[in-house]
Amino acid sequence: MTDTDRNEAERAVRAALSDIPGDIDTVQVTLTLLADPSLPRPALAQALVAVDGHRLRAQAAAPALPEAIDLLRNRLSLRVSYLRAS
Template sequence: MRELPEIRFLTSGDVTGAEKSTAETAVRSALAGAQGTVTAIRVTLSVVADPALPRPALAQAIVDVDGRRLRAQAAAPALPEAIELLRDRLSVRAAYLRAS
């Protein structure tokens, strides 16, 4: 796998180090086939402590590839699920970038 830049994280709420690690692995996996030079990766992980919300966990990634910005996000009942959805969505966006 090619070298990608360090991922900058922004977190809010109850986000564990293991969840950050899982998100890093997921984002790097999603970008493995991306063509072009990835210059920056920013990931936001957020959990809102409100039991009334159906999807209080949010995972978002913004990736700069050759001056173009890829953005994907997902909300879910729990952060691990949001991270998996984010990986899938980011993979699709990276594939669209390759095709364009």
């Protein structure tokens, strides 16, 4: 992982959580890049967020970390919209 990947993941998660209702208790983000060239999507981005007793989880796999992070942001934003609607 590079600092750029870490910073981009932080920005993506902050953007996805910007309109979240309630207090964010914890956020855990994991970036993984598997060293197996036979895998079509070796880059994995995962987020686990605790908000007022609710847990939001999102993950995305892609050929490269920047793409996985972008997909993670979209999926986490969707989970936030579900939480707002409930």
